[in-house]
Amino acid sequence: TRSTRPQRMLKAVQKNGTKGNPESVISAIDYFCKHSEWAMNVGDEKGSILDSVVTEVNPSTVLELGTYCGYSTVRIARLLSPGTKLITLEFNPVNAAVARQIIAYAGLQDKVILVEGSSGDLIPQMKERFGIMTFDFIFLDHWKDRYLPDIKLFEECGLLRKGSVLLADNVICPGTPEYLEYVRNSPRYESKYYPAHLEYTKVEDGLEKSVFLG
């Protein structure tokens, strides 16, 4: 059967990237998306904002919802302190298989735990399966209709602590209006919008950073 876009992206990383060099993997994916095929990685512009928030938080416990090809996984993992691991959840097994290879090509496999399944099923299992008390940093980049139910799940499961930072992609395009309304109007969050553009385009998009106040 015909290859998928993530599988073609992996080939481009193996051809144009340097094994063990995360920056070269990030650049190879951005080049592929700009010159070969658009793909829904967070991209370089929003990726730089992601980098700055991760660096500012310097998290010990990290969760990513939506691995896709592992682009943002590599961006985050390359910035983590030694010994810190990030957990990333991916629903699509074909994409998960590509992401594992891209993360390994970057040399970051020891900093990443990739779990296949749906966020709704896996979030309640975080404490028992991975010994997590609370998350310092969460990146939401899976499916717009899951942002609100999943943030409520984090609250119900006691996975947030005073100061936990949630960063959400695509809050303008395709848009997550119910999630935005919730985090911007809830007294339990301090929210801030970072304007940017849809990856590799001139279309308006942005990231919403929300700090849990306890």
Ligand SMILES: O=c1[nH]cnc2c(O)c(F)c(-c3ccc(F)cc3)c(-c3ccc(F)cc3)c12
């Ligand atoms: O679903 C997503 N998850 C995570 N990040 C995404 C992302 O960063 C995107 F840019 C898009 C996007 C936006 C505009 C567009 F035209 C195509 C795709 C999507 C997305 C939105 C609707 C779909 F039907 C399929 C994919 C996602």
Ligand SMILES: [Mg+2]
């Ligand atoms: Mg996205």
